[in-house]
Amino acid sequence: MPAIEPQIIDDFLAGAGWSDAQLDPIVGDASFRQYWRVAGKLGKAILMVAPPPEEDVKPFLEVAQYLLKNGMRAPEIFAADADKGFILLEDFGDKRMRETVDTLPLADQQPVYRKAIDAIVKLHGQPIIDLPVYDMAVYEREALLFCDWYCPAAGLTVDKAGFVDAAHQIMKPVLEGQDRPVVVLRDYHAENIMLLEKNRQGLLDFQDALLGHPAYDIVSLLQDARRDVPHELEIAMCDYFCEHSQYHKDFKRDYAILGAQRNLKIVGIFMRLAVRDNKPRYPSLIPRVWRYLEQDLKHPSLEPMAAWFARNMPAELRARDGAIEGQSA
Numbered sequence: 001m002p003a004i005e006p007q008i009i010d011d012f013l014a015g016a017g018w019s020d021a022q023l024d025p026i027v028g029d030a031s032f033r034q035y036w037r038v039a040g041k042l043g044k045a046i047l048m049v050a051p052p053p054e055e056d057v058k059p060f061l062e063v064a065q066y067l068l069k070n071g072m073r074a075p076e077i078f079a080a081d082a083d084k085g086f087i088l089l090e091d092f093g094d095k096r097m098r099e100t101v102d103t104l105p106l107a108d109q110q111p112v113y114r115k116a117i118d119a120i121v122k123l124h125g126q127p128i129i130d131l132p133v134y135d136m137a138v139y140e141r142e143a144l145l146f147c148d149w150y151c152p153a154a155g156l157t158v159d160k161a162g163f164v165d166a167a168h169q170i171m172k173p174v175l176e177g178q179d180r181p182v183v184v185l186r187d188y189h190a191e192n193i194m195l196l197e198k199n200r201q202g203l204l205d206f207q208d209a210l211l212g213h214p215a216y217d218i219v220s221l222l223q224d225a226r227r228d229v230p231h232e233l234e235i236a237m238c239d240y241f242c243e244h245s246q247y248h249k250d251f252k253r254d255y256a257i258l259g260a261q262r263n264l265k266i267v268g269i270f271m272r273l274a275v276r277d278n279k280p281r282y283p284s285l286i287p288r289v290w291r292y293l294e295q296d297l298k299h300p301s302l303e304p305m306a307a308w309f310a311r312n313m314p315a316e317l318r319a320r321d322g323a324i325e326g327q328s329a
Contacts, residue, residue: 009049012086016079018042037091044091045078051085058082060207062129064089066183070126072119073202092194092202098227100195106230113221113237115201116193120217121245124182134184134212136168136175143167143261145268150286153271158312166304170257173301174213177254184212188220190227214247215254216262223259223292225266225285231295256299263293290321 013021021040032054036047050057061082067074075090097116101109132138144164151158185206194202218241222234242251266289270282297306309318 008084009047009086012079012081012084013038013047013088016088018045018079018088021045023047038088045088046075046091048087048089049085050087052083055085056082057085057087057207059209060087063131063183063185063206063209066129067123067203067206070123072123072126073196073200074206075202075204092196092204095195096191097193097195097201098190101190102227106233109233110236112195113233114240115199116188116190116221117218117237117241118244119201119203120188120221121241123185123217124214124245124247126183128181128183128211131183131209131211133181134178134210134216136171138210139171139174139261140164140167142265142268145272146264147268149268149272149275153275154317156312156314156317159308162308162311166308167261169304170302171261173250174254174257174261177215177250178213181211182214184210184216186210186216186220188217189224190221213254213258214245215251216258219255219259219262223263223289223296225263225270225289228288253299253301256296257301259296260293260302260305263289263296267293287321290318294318 009023010019013019018038018040021038023036023038026035026037026046033048033050035049038045038047048057048060050060057080061077061080064074064077068076075092077087077089079088080086097112101112104112144160144167147158147160147163185203186208187205188203192203192205194204196202218238222229222237238251238255267286270286270289273279273282296302297309
């Protein structure tokens with residue numbers, strides 16, 4: 001993204017009453033968004049800069065307002081200029097779930113994960129908002145990122161038509177299972193959950209929310225692309241979700257299918273970030289995601305995709321990129 005003129009930022013902050021603020025840059029994420037920590041006489045805040053055409057902050061603002069209205073802990077919005085892509089929002093601090101659980105023994109990680117699942121169960125109990133739907137076209141388009149970016153980078157020529165057919169077969173039951181869709185945050189994992197006062201958890205990075213399947217955010221949380229979630233913990237938290245959610249039918253099946261779909265997407269995105277966007281650290285995360293994918297492919301409902309992998313993915317490549325023995329949650 002081109003550099004933002006400092007004067008434009010200064011004008012936005014002055015208009016919001018933060019003319020005396022000091023800005024310190026924050027390391028960004030995989031998107032084009034840029035962030036600064038802001039400190040001034042009014043306190044602390046976060047400045048998000050995501051100007052069009054690369055980004056659109058309107059969905060972030062809409063979903064933040066929806067979450068806050070329904071008792072979820074999204075950041076308060078202090079000021080916004082959607083046309084320029086500027087948002088001044090509440091600073092949740094530095095205590096992420098990721099670093100906290102990384103220091104804890106397995107037994108002590110469970111209460112933190114249970115709180116994260118409680119938030120999703122609460123979200124599923126709210127009236128839905130008018131958002132795009134996670135339909136078959138979106139599921140398949142995302143999964144195809146694997147063929148479009150990972151496979152060429154690996155030097156593979158694959159049966160793309162067969163991949164689309166397999167994706168269509170495995171996703172049909174998921175579409176049937178989301179006949180009563182819920183708001184899906186889509187990137188719900190330990191690096192996007194902040195640990196706040198009063199044992200509350202703050203939500204970040206929800207601008208891509210859609211209406212979709214109740215199991216999707218559970219997959220995002222428990223098959224975390226950025227940290228190893230022990231399989232024992234994954235199973236325990238899946239059971240916890242089923243015990244506390246109204247969604248029970250065919251959960252293990254849908255969890256495995258959505259896990260495969262999401263992990264195919266992530267492998268493709270990580271390779272795209274490296275090849276197209278010159279972000280070389282992302283391929284190092286692929287082995288973890290690939291292990292989750294191999295685990296999901298063992299579920300009987302994934303047989304069409306598992307067969308495609310057997311035909312198109314050489315065994316040595318699957319071993320190199322992280323295949324391990326595992327069992328479906």
